[in-house]
Amino acid sequence: MKMKNVAFVCLVACSLVCSAAPVVKVEKAGAEKVTVAINVQGSAWYQKCLKKNLELSGVFKVASSGSITVSGLAGGAVTATGRGKTIHANDAVSGDLSARMAARRFADAMVEAFSDGAKGFATTRLAFVNRKGANNAELYTCYPDGWDMKQVTSDGRAAVGPRWAPNGRDIYYTGFIHEKQLVYRLNTETSERECLGAFKNGASGAAVSPDGRSAAIILSYQGNPELYVMDLAKRTIIRLTKTPAAAESSPCWSPDGKKIAYVSDQTRNPQIYICDVATRQSTRYTSKGRQNTHPDWAKDGKLCWSSLQAGQWVVMASAPNNGESSARAVTSPGTWQDPTWAADSRHIVASRDKAIFLVDSDPDGDTKPVQMFHNKGNWMNPAMSK
Numbered sequence: 492m493k494m495k496n497v498a499f500v501c502l503v504a505c506s507l508v509c510s511a512a513p514v515v516k517v518e519k520a521g522a523e524k525v526t527v528a529i530n531v532q533g534s535a536w537y538q539k540c541l542k543k544n545l546e547l548s549g550v551f552k553v554a555s556s557g558s559i560t561v562s563g564l565a566g567g568a569v570t571a572t573g574r575g576k577t578i579h580a581n582d583a584v585s586g587d588l589s590a591r592m593a594a595r596r597f598a599d600a601m602v603e604a605f606s607d608g609a610k611g612f613a614t615t616r617l618a619f620v621n622r623k624g625a626n627n628a629e630l631y632t633c634y635p636d637g638w639d640m641k642q643v644t645s646d647g648r649a650a651v652g653p654r655w656a657p658n659g660r661d662i663y664y665t666g667f668i669h670e671k672q673l674v675y676r677l678n679t680e681t682s683e684r685e686c687l688g689a690f691k692n693g694a695s696g697a698a699v700s701p702d703g704r705s706a707a708i709i710l711s712y713q714g715n716p717e718l719y720v721m722d723l724a725k726r727t728i729i730r731l732t733k734t735p736a737a738a739e740s741s742p743c744w745s746p747d748g749k750k751i752a753y754v755s756d757q758t759r760n761p762q763i764y765i766c767d768v769a770t771r772q773s774t775r776y777t778s779k780g781r782q783n784t785h786p787d788w789a790k791d792g793k794l795c796w797s798s799l800q801a802g803q804w805v806v807m808a809s810a811p812n813n814g815e816s817s818a819r820a821v822t823s824p825g826t827w828q829d830p831t832w833a834a835d836s837r838h839i840v841a842s843r844d845k846a847i848f849l850v851d852s853d854p855d856g857d858t859k860p861v862q863m864f865h866n867k868g869n870w871m872n873p874a875m876s877k
Contacts, residue, residue, distance in 0.1 A: 525550055525574070525605055526557030534590040537565035543636045544598035544613040547849060549837060549856045550606045559605065561597075565590055571601050578604045591638060602835070610790075612834040612875070616679075617863065618643075618653040618662050619847055620872040630664060632679060635833070635840075635849065635875075637864030643679055654743075655876040656699040662874075663687075663697040663706065674708060688726060696740055699723070700748045707742035707751045718742055718753050718766060731771050741785050745792070752776065752786040752794060763796055777815050783807075785829050789836035790877060795821075795852070797828050797841070806830045806841050808852045821852040822860065834877045842871040 527545055531538045541561065545551040551559075559573030566584030570577060578600055582593035592614070599611030612635055621642075622628040628649045633640040644650045646668050653664040662677045672693035677684045687697060692711035699706050706721045710728070716738040718731045732739055737757040744751055751766045755773075761782045766773040777783040780798035787795050792811035797804055803824035810817035821839060830841040830850075839850045840863070847870050848860035 524552040525559060526554045527551045527559045527561060527571075527601075528555060528557040529553060529561045531561060531569055532564050533567065534565035534584055534587075536587045537584065537590040537594045540591040540594035540636060540638065541598055544595055544611075545601065547613070547635060547838075547861065548598065548602050548606075548611055548835070549851050549853065550602055550609070559601075561601075565593065569593075569597060571597070571604070574605060576604055588639065591634075591636075595634065595636070609837075610835050612838065615834045615876045616655070616659065617840060617847070618655060618664075618874045618876075619842075619870055620651055620653065622869040622871060626667070630662065630677070632662075633864065635863065640864065640866065641679075643677060643682070651872055652696055652741075653872060653874045654698045655874055657701055657703045657877075659876045661699075663699060665695040665697075674706075687721065687723075696742055697721075698742050698744060698751075700744050701746060702748055705748075707744060707753070709739055709742065716740065718751065720751075720768065729771075731766050731768065732773060743787050745788050746790050752788060754784050754786070763794075779815060780807075787831045789832040790834070791836040793832070793836060793852075794818075795830045795832060795839050797830055800824070804828060806839060806850060808839065819854075821850055829872050829874075831873055831875045832877070833875050840873045840875050842873055845869045845871070847871075847873045 529538055529542055542553045559571055561571045563569035569580045580597045584590045584593055595613035598613040602609055602611035616632050618632050620628045621631055626649055627647050628651055629642055630644040630650045630653055631642050649667040651665050653662045660680055666675045672695055674687045674694045674697040675684055690710050690712045694708055694710050696709040697706045706723055708719050708721050709716050710719050718739045719728045721728045734757055737755050740754045742751050742753040752763055754761050755764050761784050763777040763783045763786050764773045765776050780800045782799040783796050785797050793809055795808040798807045804827045805820040805824055806822045806827045807818045808821045825843055827841045827843050830839045832839055837853050839852050847863045849863055850860045851857045
């Protein structure tokens with residue numbers, strides 16, 4: 492699959508496929524959740540945001556009465572009490588935005604306190620793409636609750652394949668600002684942007700290592716698209732693959748930074764491979780499904796990807812640090828693309844039908860995907876910070 496501008500072509504193809512997807516049918520109700528009653532005064536946004544994030548966590552169900560009671564004053568002391576525990580927050584609130592951020596922080600604290608130390612994801616961020624035209628796709632960010640959406644590029648050109656750096660601030664993405672496919676780092680706090688290098692034949696797919704020092708990147712300057720690792724401080728590169736008759740794409744790092752999962756069409760159909768960075772040796776990971784694309788690694792070692800099976804796309808997820816034989820579909824068949832793990836290693840965000848959904852991968856959790864926001868647009872390419 493040698494082609495110029497691989498990332499944007501894939502984006503367009505996914506958009507066309509997703510336009511005729513069936514609605515996911517859900518029958519399973521999910522496991523019993525911890526009930527929470529919320530009575531926080533002082534800010535309607537605080538209470539609304541806390542409710543939504545607690546329910547998105549998959550741990551809690553908000554009701555008029557529950558085994559946990561949250562009470563207090565937004566901008567003052569807020570307390571959650573029940574099940575033999577009490578946690579406190581005392582965040583200053585000076586407006587709707589700060590009220591939402593305080594509620595997100597408390598939602599994450601409640602997940603950790605009342606679910607045996609599990610990690611919440613309310614304060615992480617989602618990056619994604621809004622395709623506005625044939626050659627125009629801009630980057631946006633928001634929180635998992637769908638609020639505080641922000642457009643972070645306005646170039647009138649394609650910006651695709653966003654990936655968060657471990658600092659939760661920088662986004663690495665493939666852009667076509669100067670009519671050439673190159674990789675950029677964008678600081679979402681300052682809007683500072685830099686190009687990682689004006690490589691011959693372009694660059695795409697940068698993913699930053701867990702220690703923040705290196706980036707897996709796809710370069711074509713020596714021929715076809717191959718997998719490389721770039722030292723971000725020195726800007727030196729090491730080539731990891733040599734497949735003259737194939738093209739590599741979509742790299743992501745294992746949690747320990749020792750391996751990189753990526754896509755290659757060595758078999759004429761895209762499949763997922765895993766490369767040991769130290770030895771530069773790759774092994775094929777997937778064999779089920781006609782195509783397997785866009786892998787992403789969770790912090791606990793699970794791998795997810797999009798798989799074309801019987802003519803429809805599903806999201807697959809493996810057991811931690813295990814092979815394809817342990818994987819199962821976590822969505823009903825449809826047009827699911829670009830899965831990305833949330834920080835809790837339980838939820839997956841993926842695109843479908845020009846919208847972005849949160850999917851619970853827990854076999855005992857909710858099976859109904861939750862649409863993360865309903866803003867008008869052609870939304871795709873989600874990436875969660877972790």
